[in-house]
Amino acid sequence: MSPASDFTAFYEKELRELLLPLEDQRKKIKKWGVYGFVLLGLAIVFFIIGTTSQLPAAIIIAIVVFVAAIIVLILFANRLKKFTGIFKTQIVSRIVAFINPSLSYSPERFIAEADYKKSGLYLKSSDRYKGDDYVEGLHDKTFFCFSELHTEERVSSGKNTRWETIFKGMFIIADFNKNFSGRTYVWSENKPQLNFLNKLFSSFASGLEKVKLESPDFEKRFIVYSNDQVEARYILTPSFMERLVRLQQMTSTDTSMSFVQTNIHIAIPMNKELFEPSVFKANDFSRLEQFRSTIQIVYEIIDELKLNERLWTKE
Amino acid sequence: MYIAIGVLVVLLLVIIGLYNSLIVKKNAVDNAFFSMDVMLKKRHDLIPQLLDTVKGYMQHEKELLNNLTRLRQQMDLPQLPVNEKIKLENQLQSILQQVRVQVENYPDLKASANFLKLQGAINETEEQLAASRRFYNAAVNDYHNGIQTFPSSIIASMAGMVRKEYFAVGEDAKEVPVVNFK
Numbered sequence: 001m002s003p004a005s006d007f008t009a010f011y012e013k014e015l016r017e018l019l020l021p022l023e024d025q026r027k028k029i030k031k032w033g034v035y036g037f038v039l040l041g042l043a044i045v046f047f048i049i050g051t052t053s054q055l056p057a058a059i060i061i062a063i064v065v066f067v068a069a070i071i072v073l074i075l076f077a078n079r080l081k082k083f084t085g086i087f088k089t090q091i092v093s094r095i096v097a098f099i100n101p102s103l104s105y106s107p108e109r110f111i112a113e114a115d116y117k118k119s120g121l122y123l124k125s126s127d128r129y130k131g132d133d134y135v136e137g138l139h140d141k142t143f144f145c146f147s148e149l150h151t152e153e154r155v156s157s158g159k160n161t162r163w164e165t166i167f168k169g170m171f172i173i174a175d176f177n178k179n180f181s182g183r184t185y186v187w188s189e190n191k192p193q194l195n196f197l198n199k200l201f202s203s204f205a206s207g208l209e210k211v212k213l214e215s216p217d218f219e220k221r222f223i224v225y226s227n228d229q230v231e232a233r234y235i236l237t238p239s240f241m242e243r244l245v246r247l248q249q250m251t252s253t254d255t256s257m258s259f260v261q262t263n264i265h266i267a268i269p270m271n272k273e274l275f276e277p278s279v280f281k282a283n284d285f286s287r288l289e290q291f292r293s294t295i296q297i298v299y300e301i302i303d304e305l306k307l308n309e310r311l312w313t314k315e
Numbered sequence: 316m317y318i319a320i321g322v323l324v325v326l327l328l329v330i331i332g333l334y335n336s337l338i339v340k341k342n343a344v345d346n347a348f349f350s351m352d353v354m355l356k357k358r359h360d361l362i363p364q365l366l367d368t369v370k371g372y373m374q375h376e377k378e379l380l381n382n383l384t385r386l387r388q389q390m391d392l393p394q395l396p397v398n399e400k401i402k403l404e405n406q407l408q409s410i411l412q413q414v415r416v417q418v419e420n421y422p423d424l425k426a427s428a429n430f431l432k433l434q435g436a437i438n439e440t441e442e443q444l445a446a447s448r449r450f451y452n453a454a455v456n457d458y459h460n461g462i463q464t465f466p467s468s469i470i471a472s473m474a475g476m477v478r479k480e481y482f483a484v485g486e487d488a489k490e491v492p493v494v495n496f497k
Contacts, residue, residue: 178439230447230450232446233450310435311438313435313436313439
């Protein structure tokens with residue numbers, strides 16, 4: 001894996017030139033965005049003038065300007081989407097290759113819903129499931145993959161329906177270094193997934209028991225359920241528990257993990273997008289450096305959890 | 316009159332509930348002990364393999380290996396009382412640890428594929444054993460909470476439930492040191 005310091009050199013040599021035409025495109029697209037929002041503002045102003053001073057003409061102008069604003073904004077969104085695609089293909093994929101040529105990056109792909117569900121990290125069933133920026137590869141002996149995911153639930157209150165986010169952030173799946181046959185869930189204390197109702201009735205919860213562990217530091221951050229008390233402790237050794245606490249400190253207090261079918265699943269809620277180019281600000285070295293360090297974090301997580309330590313019977 | 320009967324029924328239900336939860340906890344302890352026993356047997360079964368793999372290499376550790384062989388023969392004896400069993404298991408733990416340390420002096424052995432595979436299996440068994448010990452202690456703790464807190468303590472003493480022994484915390488408090496071949 002190439003160290004961070006080489007990234008500056010790599011940027012100068014390969015990326016800076018590629019960014020120039022992209023920056024021109026970005027500025028043009030930004031104009032569309034600015035015009036669109038300005039027109040929208042104008043439309044609102046005219047509408048207010050029209051309603052407060054009872055001028056029907058103003059209201060008509062407001063409607064016309066509003067329609068124009070919508071058209072401009074739609075065109076803006078389309079151009080932005082195309083630009084994002086080109087940016088990712090040209091720039092992000094090169095950053096990924098710089099970190100490790102054997103990694104594969106697919107901007108449009110994302111972790112399969114079946115895998116997300118299987119992980120048991122978020123039990124609410126999602127009405128909308130999308131994501132992007134899928135990366136997979138090997139770090140030493142550990143196979144891993146991650147992508148951005150955004151899952152939502154449709155909530156209707158009376159006649160209104162709105163979309164509530166269940167999970168938005170980075171979702172990682174990696175090969176775990178011990179063999180195990182059951183399922184163990186380490187939910188963040190802030191986001192427990194089992195409540196009184198689904199404990200009684202859901203088939204997911206059948207066979208699951210709460211696991212009380214010895215570390216108070218761990219217990220105050222996580223809530224653990226498993227279908228095998230001994231196996232849960234086999235996975236969650238005292239030193240591994242310490243590492244999970246550090247992982248939560250590295251990422252977010254809502255980070256949770258699960259151990260199912262010999263894989264470890266990690267869900268890290270994040271508000272910001274993984275690899276989207278900015279449109280209103282320049283895409284410069286510091287932005288690209290952010291992308292690089294996002295991928296770097298996954299390597300650091302695998303190292304922190306010592307998943308490459310293969311001291312048992314799993315290769 | 317009816318009120319008195321009602322109160323009695325409620326009381327009875329409470330007593331039954333408390334008693335049942337104590338039984339559940341007691342059974343959890345027995346279950347955990349059984350899991351531990353399974354792991355102990357797994358470890359026990361790996362010893363002949365270990366002896367076969369190392370004795371060709373570890374020429375200077377004859378005494379250590381003889382101790383191991385003798386210990387295993389002792390453990391094979393039928394009908395060992397539980398305390399005796401526990402004592403022998405602890406001795407086994409310490410001898411295996413000594414073997415682990417001595418292996419460091421034999422680079423050929425350390426590198427051999429047979430040994431590496433065996434070491435992986437032993438590491439796995441040791442960690443599963445540590446896990447089942449932790450579970451046993453947690454189950455005993457839960458059980459003690461049940462028989463010592465009021466009001467279930469009354470029911471417990473009526474039913475003759477007594478404290479159980481924890482498993483030596485000394486061994487599982489520290490992480491089982493696994494040898495890293497790098």
